[in-house]
Amino acid sequence: MKLKMVAQKVKSFDCFFSFLVCVFFFVCLAVGSPYFFNQQNILSLQASIAPNTMLAVGMMLLIIMGMFDLSVGSIMGFSGIFCAYLLTRNLPVIVAVLIALAAGAAIGALNGILVAYAGISPLIVTIGTQFIFRGLCELIMTSELAVSLTGFPASFLEFGNTRFLGLYPMTWIMLLVVIIFQVILMKTYFGKWFYYIGGNKSSATTMGFPVKGMTFLAFTISGLMSALGGVMSVARSQAASRYLGNGIQVDILIACVVGGGSLLGGKGGVAGALTGTIFLILLDNAFNLFGINSLFKGVVIGGILMLVVAVDGIVALRRMKAQGKI
Numbered sequence: 001m002k003l004k005m006v007a008q009k010v011k012s013f014d015c016f017f018s019f020l021v022c023v024f025f026f027v028c029l030a031v032g033s034p035y036f037f038n039q040q041n042i043l044s045l046q047a048s049i050a051p052n053t054m055l056a057v058g059m060m061l062l063i064i065m066g067m068f069d070l071s072v073g074s075i076m077g078f079s080g081i082f083c084a085y086l087l088t089r090n091l092p093v094i095v096a097v098l099i100a101l102a103a104g105a106a107i108g109a110l111n112g113i114l115v116a117y118a119g120i121s122p123l124i125v126t127i128g129t130q131f132i133f134r135g136l137c138e139l140i141m142t143s144e145l146a147v148s149l150t151g152f153p154a155s156f157l158e159f160g161n162t163r164f165l166g167l168y169p170m171t172w173i174m175l176l177v178v179i180i181f182q183v184i185l186m187k188t189y190f191g192k193w194f195y196y197i198g199g200n201k202s203s204a205t206t207m208g209f210p211v212k213g214m215t216f217l218a219f220t221i222s223g224l225m226s227a228l229g230g231v232m233s234v235a236r237s238q239a240a241s242r243y244l245g246n247g248i249q250v251d252i253l254i255a256c257v258v259g260g261g262s263l264l265g266g267k268g269g270v271a272g273a274l275t276g277t278i279f280l281i282l283l284d285n286a287f288n289l290f291g292i293n294s295l296f297k298g299v300v301i302g303g304i305l306m307l308v309v310a311v312d313g314i315v316a317l318r319r320m321k322a323q324g325k326i
Contacts (some may be wrong), residue, residue, distance in 0.1 A: 017277050025283065045282075049278055054229035056273035056277045058108075061181075063261040063263065064261065064267065066197075066263075067122045068093050068253060069108075069122065071249070072132040072248070077230060077243075077244040079226065080230030082099075082235050087152045105224040108219045108222050110219045111223065115216075118287040121124045133205035134246070174257075217249055255280050256273055257276070257312070259276025264312070284297065
């Protein structure tokens with residue numbers, strides 16, 4: 001019976017709002033700017049959407065469980081720079097990429113251990129790892145080592161710059177990842193555990209759900225997805241940058257909330273993570289194409305976030321009243 005209720009929650013989720021907003025922006029940009037369908041602009045959109053969506057997928061799993069990860073940007077930057085270092089040390093491309101992904105997953109696992117088993121707040125833990133690995137990025141990229149982080153193998157550069165049916169390999173990987181995780185969340189009992197734990201953690205613990213193990217797993221996946229986004233970005237830009245992923249965690253969090261995730265837990269989906277990410281990228285693209293002062297971007301995004309959170313809070317209050325909790 002409990003799992004049936006979870007299934008109903010999962011089925012009730014949709015990212016219709018963010019999807020409609022994306023369509024609206026798409027139409028406005030297509031009609032209002034002659035440069036929107038310019039090949040360079042379309043490719044630029046892909047290069048932003050694919051890595052950011054990887055981070056949003058990992059973040060959405062945590063949001064469904066009522067948590068978040070503020071270290072995703074630092075993990076993205078560190079893993080991307082680490083991958084660049086390994087590539088310049090003549091390691092095979094696949095080996096360098098796998099080690100960089102493992103490094104990101106290990107950082108996520110560290111977050112998971114401290115949150116799940118040490119009982120430390122996700123806010124404190126992920127702020128700590130955010131500063132640690134952002135500091136490492138700065139140290140590496142301001143040292144003599146940064147000079148040698150160039151000249152990547154051709155096969156790695158092809159991963160970031162070749163196209164199949166008009167899409168980068170990273171875009172195809174992004175679509176595959178979104179489909180896989182969406183199917184897991186929607187169609188498997190394992191996926192529904194995320195919703196049940198996020199909706200009622202104490203009840204899930206009482207019923208014997210592996211709350212600590214699922215928390216550890218969610219943080220590890222978040223680290224892995226962040227690392228994948230970092231590797232994608234380095235392959236596309238053909239260079240490692242000290243600014244890679246800097247401050248992106250706020251945009252990713254907003255994308256997940258706009259895409260249907262609830263900061264209260266128990267709600268969301270990776271399809272929403274994708275549409276929320278596309279929404280923010282299109283918004284940024286609109287500011288560029290229409291020549292609007294970028295300083296207004298923060299005002300607009302902040303207003304949208306407040307609106308979405310307010311609506312989410314109202315819906316949550318009505319749900320609690322209907323259940324007789326208040």
